[in-house]
Amino acid sequence: MTPFEKARAAHLPEIIRGLGYKLTPQSGGYGSAFCPKCGQGSETSNKVSLFSSAGAWRWKCFSCGCPASSSIDWVVAALEVTAKEAVAFINNGEASPALKDRVASMPDAVAPMSVGDKDTQYEAFAELLAKVIPGLGCEVAVEYLEGRGIPESLTREAHKRKLVYSTSNDPNEAMQYLVAKAGESLMRNAGCIKPGSNWPCIAFRPILFPQWKTGCEFRMTKNPRKGESKSIRQGRLHTPWFWTGEVARRIILVAEGAVDGLSVIRMGWKGHVIALPGAAAWSDDWFPRLSVKYPGFELFVALDNDDAGTGNTRKILDGCERHGIRARQFSPDGFKDWNDALRAGVSL
Ligand SMILES: [Zn+2]
Known part of the structure; x- marks a missing residue:
């Protein structure tokens, strides 16, 4: 050598x-x-x-x-x-x-x-995902999303693309699965079981929307009780949930949450879709990555029609301007979010 x-x-x-x-x-x-x-x-x-x-x-x-x-x-x-x-x-x-x-x-x-503690936790979470995801189907997700106007065929296509999985609606069964696949100590190291607790929050949120291989949004199928969040995000959000559409359209829509992402696809959106797990979850790192990976693309910022959505839309549009990315606001007119618009029969 x-x-x-x-x-x-x-x-x-x-x-x-x-x-x-x-x-x-x-x-x-x-x-x-x-x-x-x-x-x-x-x-x-x-x-x-x-x-x-x-x-x-x-x-x-x-x-x-x-x-x-x-x-x-x-x-x-x-x-x-x-x-x-x-x-x-x-x-x-x-x-x-x-x-x-x-x-x-x-x-x-x-x-x-x-490497900081946070990084160690992120590494453990990525390891947990790699152990938990293989073997997961999407039956609970199919049923839940059907109730939200997303047809079974679209959920199954998203599952094939590794964009949605589900465990069990029964927290005991979900817990058993998680322990069998990942083990309790990895769940603790990954931050899924908090110190002083025996139960991971993710056992109560059976729908998984992975964020690349490093992070995941976990979502409840039931209505949250007071003080509970419907969705939690764990791990490192390095690359967002991304649906690849028709490249020739040169358009990317940014929605709030994977349910809204799937909603716009159901409504006829043909371009790419990025789903943020929360209005504030945009990362400024994505501007340079977008302009390098998708030169000439236009970003449709399609967050919820509420204060958080509007404020964060402004921030993303400002960032696009600084990075020379074409962008426009594209929130659902007259509806709180895209899933409401879908269920009201709106199409794109
Ligand atoms: Zn450089």
């Missing part, structure tokens, strides 16, 4: 953490707020994605659009060194005195940070 090949195969996340940058585990890799090309993003941004591909770590930036690049490229850009210097730095931690000086004076060069 040549020194270049060795450096290219190095564990990039370790190098980056070693230089003092925080990484956030996400869907098989890591996210980072720091891009060696366009600099430090906001604390919560994960504009740079690190992922392993064909045995080598790669990174790309959704903010400046830097395409997938090697570990060597990361070090070259971050430390402003030649490729040869980067290879020596990666392989042996060897650095010329000038390079050592540069590393020491980097504004963000601090002691490597450990």
